[in-house]
Amino acid sequence: MDEDVLDSAASSLYSLGFLESEEQDGARGGTEGFDAWAPWGREGLSFHFSTRDAPFTESTDEIREELTKDPSPPLFKEYKDADRIFLPRYQEDPGRSYREVLYRRRTHRDFADAPVGREVFSTLMAMTFGVKDFIDAQQFGALMLRTSPAGGARHELEAYTVVTGVAGIAPGIYHYNVREHSLELLKEGEFRDSLTRACDSQSGVGEAPFSVVLTAVVPRLSFKYRHPRAYRVMLMNSGHLGQTFVLTATALGLGPFQTAAFNDSAVEELLGVDGVRETALYVLSAGVPAVDANGNAVLSHPPMSLEGSRKARFE
Numbered sequence: 437m438d439e440d441v442l443d444s445a446a447s448s449l450y451s452l453g454f455l456e457s458e459e460q461d462g463a464r465g466g467t468e469g470f471d472a473w474a475p476w477g478r479e480g481l482s483f484h485f486s487t488r489d490a491p492f493t494e495s496t497d498e499i500r501e502e503l504t505k506d507p508s509p510p511l512f513k514e515y516k517d518a519d520r521i522f523l524p525r526y527q528e529d530p531g532r533s534y535r536e537v538l539y540r541r542r543t544h545r546d547f548a549d550a551p552v553g554r555e556v557f558s559t560l561m562a563m564t565f566g567v568k569d570f571i572d573a574q575q576f577g578a579l580m581l582r583t584s585p586a587g588g589a590r591h592e593l594e595a596y597t598v599v600t601g602v603a604g605i606a607p608g609i610y611h612y613n614v615r616e617h618s619l620e621l622l623k624e625g626e627f628r629d630s631l632t633r634a635c636d637s638q639s640g641v642g643e644a645p646f647s648v649v650l651t652a653v654v655p656r657l658s659f660k661y662r663h664p665r666a667y668r669v670m671l672m673n674s675g676h677l678g679q680t681f682v683l684t685a686t687a688l689g690l691g692p693f694q695t696a697a698f699n700d701s702a703v704e705e706l707l708g709v710d711g712v713r714e715t716a717l718y719v720l721s722a723g724v725p726a727v728d729a730n731g732n733a734v735l736s737h738p739p740m741s742l743e744g745s746r747k748a749r750f751e
Contacts, residue, residue, distance in 0.1 A: 544691030601645030
């Protein structure tokens with residue numbers, strides 16, 4: 437094998453942390469700054485740098501024709517035989533200005549023991565996960581739009597909700613049917629404790645009257661984007677929906693919570709997805725915020741104090 441090829445391969449493996457130098461003394465020649473990645477281990481290095489500087493090609497009719505020679509994955513996921521609850525089409529008007537919503541948004545971990553109204557819940561699901569419009573994507577056919585951006589309008593993300601305290605909706609695990617604006621019953625009963633344990637017993641899940649688990653249907657995205665960098669897009673799309681969820685919840689008077697700290701296998705088993713073709717990415721919760729004796733929302737972190745300022749490093 438060509439010596440230059442071997443040197444290049446060795447350098448790449450070394451930069452990713454899979455090889456060590458015989459003279460390694462804590463410094464990595466030519467790779468300054470890698471110490472910042474050390475807490476994330478080789479997994480973090482491998483994910484980021486193996487998808488870095490990916491080559492891209494111009495999207496032409498010929499390329500699109502090649503990508504679409506096989507049937508596209510279904511645009512919507514449905515559990516056709518499931519019992520379902522059709523949510524009201526009427527949507528609550530949040531009635532708050534954009535500026536107010538942005539600055540009122542906080543992460544809440546303490547919720548009042550009060551149910552969320554059915555119409556409020558329905559509005560949150562519709563405005564975050566529902567269909568806003570459809571577009572004609574040429575060879576890719578009709579694709580939907582949500583209120584959040586998604587790479588190539590693939591919208592590979594699905595929403596499952598674990599309901600405990602929503603008025604008029606029986607406790608259980610449901611899949612949100614985007615096309616119908618309905619909840620498809622997967623498991624009936626109380627599953628909040630199971631989800632909470634899978635989320636490292638966080639109160640933001642354990643006290644919330646409902647939580648939403650975002651999953652990604654991988655073939656829906658990989659069908660069009662066939663390079664590993666698309667995995668980054670999938671995570672970004674999850675973040676887009678998460679931000680829309682928390683802002684919409686805030687506008688509706690709810691307190692939002694969001695976390696990526698969960699056991700993937702436990703959450704996926706709870707939902708009944710395989711963790712390969714469909715995998716869990718994000719857990720979102722919301723509820724009526726708990727308030728103190730003065731009527732102020734209970735927050736984990738109060739406004740900055742003088743003592744806190746002294747401990748901080750702003751320079």
